[in-house]
Amino acid sequence: MSESLFEQASKRLADAIAHVDISEEAIECLKFPKASLQVSIPVRMDDGSLQVFQGYRVRYNDLRGPTKGGIRFHPDVNMDEVKSLAFWMTFKCAAVSLPFGGAKGGVAVDPKQLSKFELERLSRGYINAIADFIGADVDIPAPDVQTNATIIGWMINEYSNIQRKLCPAAITGKPLAMGGSLGRESATGMGAFFAIETLMPLLGMDRHQTTVAVQGFGNVGTAIADALGKAGYRVVAVSDSRGGIYAKQGLDIPSIIRYKQSTRNFQAVYCQDSVCSIVEHETISNQDLLKLDVDILIPAALENQITEHNATEIRAKYIFEIANGPVTPSADAILERRGIQVFPDILINAGGVTVSYFEWVQNRSGLYWTLEEVNARLKQSMVNETLKIWQIAQLKQISMRTAAYVHALTRLSEAISAKS
Ligand SMILES: NC(=O)C1=CN([C@@H]2O[C@H](COP(=O)(O)OP(=O)(O)OC[C@H]3O[C@@H](n4cnc5c(N)ncnc54)[C@H](O)[C@@H]3O)[C@@H](O)[C@H]2O)C=CC1
Numbered sequence: 544m545s546e547s548l549f550e551q552a553s554k555r556l557a558d559a560i561a562h563v564d565i566s567e568e569a570i571e572c573l574k575f576p577k578a579s580l581q582v583s584i585p586v587r588m589d590d591g592s593l594q595v596f597q598g599y600r601v602r603y604n605d606l607r608g609p610t611k612g613g614i615r616f617h618p619d620v621n622m623d624e625v626k627s628l629a630f631w632m633t634f635k636c637a638a639v640s641l642p643f644g645g646a647k648g649g650v651a652v653d654p655k656q657l658s659k660f661e662l663e664r665l666s667r668g669y670i671n672a673i674a675d676f677i678g679a680d681v682d683i684p685a686p687d688v689q690t691n692a693t694i695i696g697w698m699i700n701e702y703s704n705i706q707r708k709l710c711p712a713a714i715t716g717k718p719l720a721m722g723g724s725l726g727r728e729s730a731t732g733m734g735a736f737f738a739i740e741t742l743m744p745l746l747g748m749d750r751h752q753t754t755v756a757v758q759g760f761g762n763v764g765t766a767i768a769d770a771l772g773k774a775g776y777r778v779v780a781v782s783d784s785r786g787g788i789y790a791k792q793g794l795d796i797p798s799i800i801r802y803k804q805s806t807r808n809f810q811a812v813y814c815q816d817s818v819c820s821i822v823e824h825e826t827i828s829n830q831d832l833l834k835l836d837v838d839i840l841i842p843a844a845l846e847n848q849i850t851e852h853n854a855t856e857i858r859a860k861y862i863f864e865i866a867n868g869p870v871t872p873s874a875d876a877i878l879e880r881r882g883i884q885v886f887p888d889i890l891i892n893a894g895g896v897t898v899s900y901f902e903w904v905q906n907r908s909g910l911y912w913t914l915e916e917v918n919a920r921l922k923q924s925m926v927n928e929t930l931k932i933w934q935i936a937q938l939k940q941i942s943m944r945t946a947a948y949v950h951a952l953t954r955l956s957e958a959i960s961a962k963s
Pocket residue numbers: 613686687688689690731758759760761762763764782783784785829843844845846865866867892893895896
């Protein structure tokens with residue numbers, strides 16, 4: 544039988560434990576979630592029928608502060624996935640020194656099949672069902688796959704209605720008009736950009752000679768492709784769930800984003816746009832994109848994309864994980880043997896939760912920051928933590944993934960010791 548996602552996630556902890564001085568008691572505290580909730584959400588559909596959806600929220604660990612993590616709407620959401628994502632959030636928040644523990648939530652649904660009003664009723668119904676489990680000092684949700692500021696706006700409105708007062712700090716990723724932070728939407732991509740820029744000189748790379756392929760063209764995939772393209776990297780391939788495009792000379796990312804927004808089909812930019820159609824390009828599958836001969840491969844879609852089945856065919860020099868869990872532990876081992884370096888999700892995609900933290904701080908203080916302030920603080924945090932993890936990796940001669948877990952585990956262990 545194949546390993547569950549949580550069994551795979553737990554292996555990362557086991558690998559790191561060998562390199563940290565940590566008590567057995569502390570390890571025990573990190574092996575299981577603090578609390579898990581499964582709820583049924585009845586939703587009245589537009590045609591008058593009733594559909595019941597399954598929702599989940601897992602608070603993995605609150606040793607360093609209230610638990611924090613996004614909400615995913617996807618047909619494949621299940622308890623094992625949510626638990627694994629909550630586990631990763633625990634280590635991510637510790638790795639970048641946020642005063643938060645880890646959590647995650649989700650609903651098993653294909654939101655593309657719902658009307659806007661059905662989606663609103665589902666979003667409000669989910670919050671209604673988990674309202675006693677969350678709160679600004681307890682557990683603070685945020686957006687993740689197929690959730691966005693509009694959905695979070697309905698959710699925070701529902702939560703505030705239940706509490707009979709405005710509670711902006713209870714959920715982050717809100718619309719600006721409801722207390723959201725400038726820079727939250729692009730934060731995960733920008734955070735990854737700052738980490739990549741910090742690592743480039745250490746890897747002896749020059750951005751003007753660097754080719755990039757990005758799998759996933761949603762919130763985080765578009766932001767990283769855009770940031771890298773603007774900085775002079777050659778983004779040669781992007782894909783979404785329907786497939787991808789490749790152009791050796793580089794893609795025009797702003798045009799693709801514009802087309803995707805208006806047609807939902809980014810491939811159209813090269814098939815229909817008179818300006819861009821002169822660019823030589825080919826359509827490729829998602830699997831082909833992963834195997835391209837590029838300098839940097841960025842999985843920015845879902846977990847389990849690079850496994851033991853395709854790891855031997857990866858030709859990129861470096862993999863920067865913006866998705867959570869895109870490379871499995873068995874693929875890690877194959878990639879390491881082949882000299883392909885992986886920069887882990889719990890560092891590379893930490894920009895989103897970092898700006899969520901900034902949003903929470905702004906909500907609680909009532910003082911709102913400019914975009915420049917948000918991005919300056921995000922940059923400072925990403926650069927500092929990236930360098931610390933790099934130094935651990937060099938010193939202990941371990942992978943960047945294990946180093947990131949060692950870094951996080953040291954902070955979690957300090958929190959456990961301080962309480963006992
Ligand atoms: N939104 C956020 O702030 C953060 C998101 N992440 C992670 O980043 C990843 C993407 O999240 P978002 O961009 O927010 O989601 P999204 O829903 O905005 O976009 C997901 C994208 O992936 C594409 N996709 C789905 N299956 C695919 C496949 N098999 N191959 C290629 N593309 C595929 C979709 O078409 C879409 O373009 C997830 O793993 C998420 O957990 C991590 C940190 C923060």
